[in-house]
Amino acid sequence: MLTEAETIVAHANRIADLAGSSAMAYFRHLLEIDLKDDESPVTQADRGVELCVRAYLEQHFPEDGILGEEFGQSDLTCDHVWSIDPIDGTRSFLSGHPMFGFLLARLHMGVPTIGVIGMPALNETMIGVRGGSAMLNGDRVCVSSQTSLDQAILYINEAEKMFALQPQTFSGLLSAGQTRRFGYDCYPHALVAMGHVDAVVDWDLQPYDYLPLVPVIEAAGGIITDWNGQPLALSSGTSGVVTAATADLHAELLHLVGS
Template sequence: MLTTQDYADHAVRIAEIASDAARGYFRGRLGVEFKADESPVTQADKAIEDKVRAYLTQHFPGHGIFGEEHGFDGADRNDVWIIDPIDGTRSFLAGHPLFGFLLGYLQGGVPQAGVIGMPALGETFLGVRGAGATLNGAPIRVSDQTRLDRSILFVNEGDKIHRDYPHLFERLMQAGQTRRFAYDCYPHALLAAGHADAVIDYDLQPYDYLPVSAVVEAAGGVITDWDGQPLGLGSDGRVISAATPGLHGEMLALIKG
């Protein structure tokens, strides 16, 4: 019987395959289409997910697969892999190197292992439930920051937060010792590695936040929805991650105003 670490080893190998494929497309000529929600999808998104699905189907034929580009196969299965082939397609299109590859392994809807791959940076963050987190094989851990006024705070999807929650956005502009605007998965990876202290994120899908949650939690951090509830397949896509429970509590209080 395979252990969680065995699945994690497969996840790292898949990330290597996906990263190699992404680098082959990055800053090249890409055919771009737009989905119903106006989000872009490229040849690279589809090709990478196809490669990952082929690997998973070969090695884990009894598992479900939920990918951004091709949907959910085997939603009734206990073991599920969740894929975002390019997290940050708009960054990818712009030649910006902070796009990622996300992969998670779930049992009963609970992330057991997750990967945040950064193909253009050559970085692979791995989180294994109960076994810690690593960056390219070296152990990482969140910071010990407990105070929001001394924290490095990332505001992801700030334009959307400003549009839908203008009063919260105003409060965020007064929060933290250092604030950075960003998109996509990398701020959560930086938090897991101890470089950032808190991240607020918005309008995410399960394949965006569940792989990330495995890494953040394995590194000792806290990640929930904006109500402080655990993340799952049915969460609403509003996410906060923090290095410590105390800082997480301050973030929740900030959100509630």
């Protein structure tokens, strides 16, 4: 007999498989590209994947609320709410780059308890359970033991936006860490959970971008908060995120982004 958490994880795996299959049916094919009000691109793939996921959730979890990037929200006052980012990294997707993801979270009273980071083109699915384990394709993963920023592998996500809107912070990050890489979207955070990267500083995120990351990072032993060190939840209303493998590393980065 499966526990409730195991049942939800089984559903999450099925959803990730469905979303991945749906996304790959569009990948590297001719796409119709529209621009949203903020000039970010959206394609029929984004809409198609989210509709596929919503149909599954409405069938199996009809009493739960839904927050989706493309089709908005329904009853966020429910005890349980699902957060969906159908194509995390639409610019990567539409340019044929395989580093796009699928993000899913289930929240209880606004707190993410189960998170999914799916990488369809890489055939990787990470699932984290609050108070449990983080698994990559069924194998447990954990963060690194790095405690010093001077020795860390650091990813800076959304660098051009940070340069434009947070130039002082961006300048400080350029001299932080032993190895620095510019990145985008969810995969650098997943690499922290796997132990390959030590930290990520991210900017300009929406709830559906960061909520699924929280259970994965925390279940892998890491720390993820906003730039003020506050926990991430449905009500956070933040756009800056710091992910780190250890408390010492996280504290160093908070000091840097808060300066």
